[in-house]
Amino acid sequence: MDAVTAVSGSGPAYVFLLAEAMQAAARGEGLDPEQARTLVVHTLLGAARMLAETGEPADELRRRVTSPGGTTQAAIERFQADGFEALVARAIHAARVRGAELAGG
Numbered sequence: 001m002d003a004v005t006a007v008s009g010s011g012p013a014y015v016f017l018l019a020e021a022m023q024a025a026a027r028g029e030g031l032d033p034e035q036a037r038t039l040v041v042h043t044l045l046g047a048a049r050m051l052a053e054t055g056e057p058a059d060e061l062r063r064r065v066t067s068p069g070g071t072t073q074a075a076i077e078r079f080q081a082d083g084f085e086a087l088v089a090r091a092i093h094a095a096r097v098r099g100a101e102l103a104g105g
Contacts, residue, residue: 006093
């Protein structure tokens with residue numbers, strides 16, 4: 001149950017943190033706050049809808065929207081070089097461990 005809580009119970013906060021970071025980065029790149037919010041909200045909605053409706057695994061959807069040598073590939077490579085997957089794994093592990101601690105186990 002602690003793993004479920006770490007992924008699903010805490011998951012919305014992770015998505016909101018990603019949205020915050022994307023909005024801040026968008027503002028840093030020159031978009032006004034409302035443009036940044038609108039673009040991020042609709043990007044997350046569209047991505048979630050693709051995950052829910054296509055039945056395709058996330059890695060396949062990511063590959064489909066990543067043009068070789070393009071802007072998305074540049075961003076993905078930066079995420080991966082900075083340890084994005086390992087960071088997510090450590091964060092979810094920390095939430096699971098904390099859940100077990102709070103449950104007394």
